[in-house]
Amino acid sequence: xxxxxRAGSITPRESVSLLPAYAAGKPPQAAxxxxxxxxxxxxxxxxxxxxxxxxxxxxxxxHRYPHPNAENLRAGLAKLLDVPVExxxxxxxxLGALTQIINAFAGSNSDGSQDExxxxxxxxxxxxxxVRTAGAKDVTVPVLxxxxxxxxxxxxxxxxxxxxxxxxxxxxxxxxALRHREVEAFLAKVPGDVVVVIDEAYxxxxxxxxxxxxxxxxRKHPNVAVLRTFSKAHGLAALRVxxxxxxxxxxxxxxxxxxxxxxxTVAEVAALASLEHLDQVLERxxxxxxxxxxxxxxxxxxxWTIPEAQGNFVWLPLKEQTAAFAQAAGLQxxxxxxxxxxGVRVTIGEVEANDRFIELCRTYRFPA
Numbered sequence: 326x327x328x329x330x331r332a333g334s335i336t337p338r339e340s341v342s343l344l345p346a347y348a349a350g351k352p353p354q355a356a357x358x359x360x361x362x363x364x365x366x367x368x369x370x371x372x373x374x375x376x377x378x379x380x381x382x383x384x385x386x387x388h389r390y391p392h393p394n395a396e397n398l399r400a401g402l403a404k405l406l407d408v409p410v411e412x413x414x415x416x417x418x419x420l421g422a423l424t425q426i427i428n429a430f431a432g433s434n435s436d437g438s439q440d441e442x443x444x445x446x447x448x449x450x451x452x453x454x455x456v457r458t459a460g461a462k463d464v465t466v467p468v469l470x471x472x473x474x475x476x477x478x479x480x481x482x483x484x485x486x487x488x489x490x491x492x493x494x495x496x497x498x499x500x501x502a503l504r505h506r507e508v509e510a511f512l513a514k515v516p517g518d519v520v521v522v523i524d525e526a527y528x529x530x531x532x533x534x535x536x537x538x539x540x541x542x543x544r545k546h547p548n549v550a551v552l553r554t555f556s557k558a559h560g561l562a563a564l565r566v567x568x569x570x571x572x573x574x575x576x577x578x579x580x581x582x583x584x585x586x587x588x589x590t591v592a593e594v595a596a597l598a599s600l601e602h603l604d605q606v607l608e609r610x611x612x613x614x615x616x617x618x619x620x621x622x623x624x625x626x627x628x629w630t631i632p633e634a635q636g637n638f639v640w641l642p643l644k645e646q647t648a649a650f651a652q653a654a655g656l657q658x659x660x661x662x663x664x665x666x667x668g669v670r671v672t673i674g675e676v677e678a679n680d681r682f683i684e685l686c687r688t689y690r691f692p693a
Contacts, residue, residue, distance in 0.1 A: 344457050345450070353660035361658040362678035367497070367527075367638050369560035370674045371613070373595065374605045377561070380598035384591050391590040394583070395568075398593045401600050402568065406540060412570055414579045415588045419526045419554035419567035423491075424455050426550055426569065429578040430520050431488040433460035443482050444491040445474045447498065447667055449524065452491065461488070472499030472632030472640060476511045483519065490515065493524045494537055495635035498662065498670035499642075502635035504535040512546050520575060523551045526567075527636035529558035529610045530617070540570065547572045557637060558610050559599045564592035613637055617673045623683045641686075642668040649692050657681055 353361035395415035403410035416422035431440040439462040444452050446465035456463040464487075466478045474492060483490070494503040508523075515521055523539045531537070539551045550571035556562040566588055569579065588596075599606055621634050632640050643650050644666060651663035654671075659682060662670040671682055 341458070344454050351660050353658050354655050356656060356658035359658040359681075360677065361660070362674050362681070363660045364654075364672040364674045364678060364682065365660040365662040365670075366562075367557065367636070367670075367672045368562050369557060369609070369613070369637065370672075370678075371560060371609045373560040373599055374602045374609070376602050376605075377595045377598045380594045381591050384594055386590055389590070391586050391588060391593060393585040394580070395566075395588040395593050398566070398588065398596050399568070401597050405600060405603070406570070408540065408543075408570055412543075412572060412576055413568050414571075414576050414583060415566070415568045416583065417565040417567065417587050418556055419524060419552040419569075420451055420455070421565065421587060422552050422567045422569040423451075423522065423524065425579045425583050426520065426522055426575070427455050427459045427461065427489060428582045429575075431456065431459055431461035438486070440488040441484060441486040442489045442491065443479055443487060445479065445493065445496065447664060448491075448493045449497045449526075450664075462486075468496065468499055471501065472496060472642070473501045474503060476507060480511065480514050483516065487516075487519050489520045489522060491522045491524060493526075495527045495531060497526065497636060498638065498640050498664065498668070500632045500634040500636055500638065500640045502531045502533055502633070503537050504533065505537045505541075506535055508537055508542065512542060512549065515548070517546075517548050519548060521546070521549050523549060525552060526554045527557055528553065529607065530614055530637050531635045532614055533633075533635060543570055543572070547574050550575050555596045555599065559596070559606055560609070561592070561595055561599065564589070564595055566592045566596045613673055616676065616679055620673060620679050620683060624686050627683075627687045629686060638670050638672045640668055640670055644668065646691055650689065653689060654682070654685060657685055659685070 353363050399410050399413040402413050416425055431442050433439050441462050441464050442456045443464045445468050453463050464482050466475055466482055469475050525539055543549045543551050550569050552569055554567040647663045647669055650669050651661050654661045
């Protein structure tokens with residue numbers, strides 16, 4: 326037997342070494358006399374509806390594998406959304422569903438070339454990680470000054486190498502949501518062989534004129550895939566349940582790359598219980614939207630100029646003052662999400678947390 330000896334350290338493949346690190350929202354620091362609040366991860370402070378906990382407690386099959394493809398959940402969603410069950414593919418949150426799409430349609434090729442994936446920036450910080458892990462090349466298009474997608478520039482960025490184009494609406498972290506008419510006009514100009522992903526993780530929070538009807542677009546355009554999640558509106562972030570909705574030309578490939586058993590039995594039962602009490606879920610969303618409107622009105626009154634907020638968060642475009650503001654929030658026992666040199670995203674949280682954030686914005690003095 327020939328033994329091989331190679332000197333040197335163990336290294337990952339090149340695409341892995343070039344990945345940015347995902348920075349999860351940090352927990353709040355303690356401050357004397359103040360209740361700490363985490364406003365850094367866009368979590369739902371109200372949690373799930375009570376029926377979810379009861380449904381989870383009744384699960385007695387933890388020794389059994391879950392349904393391979395979350396069949397019961399997909400059936401419930403298909404009935405609610407009036408779509409074929411075959412058009413729904415479950416994943417570990419909307420990020421897991423997105424990963425399936427990128428892995429199926431974009432990557433590196435045998436000739437050494439890379440497929441291209443277009444998305445707005447700044448947008449969801451996991452996008453470059455997912456794209457580059459697959460071996461594809463990310464093509465970023467800067468958002469406009471008001472935090473909105475520059476759809477014309479995104480169209481101009483399409484090349485023969487473009488395989489996937491992503492729209493995040495409402496855009497995380499800047500906040501604005503796309504309108505239906507503008508996306509419909511946009512899709513009319515996108516080549517039919519480019520998969521257009523509409524990421525709607527926060528769609529339940531949108532309150533705009535001409536709101537996007539992503540399901541209508543999926544029914545009209547075979548190259549459209551819609552992402553949704555139970556993490557935000559439903560308050561099930563810890564259970565990691567999401568899904569995509571797309572036609573057969575897309576989903577038949579997603580099932581090849583999707584990991585079986587990705588949605589646990591407990592998560593599937595919880596998501597179904599939440600769907601069965603959707604009226605209560607949406608009542609909670611309404612209360613968070615009312616808080617969002619209260620916060621944005623107070624910030625505007627205090628002299629702040631912020632982008633349109635249509636998610637469960639607000640965006641402060643602080644640029645070089647980002648770190649200083651995040652530190653000031655930390656001294657008030659508020660954990661916020663700072664993006665160095667760009668801005669601060671603040672989740673709409675508990676009323677006391679929102680009050681404290683408003684007061685910080687009213688009294689904050691920018692360093693000289």
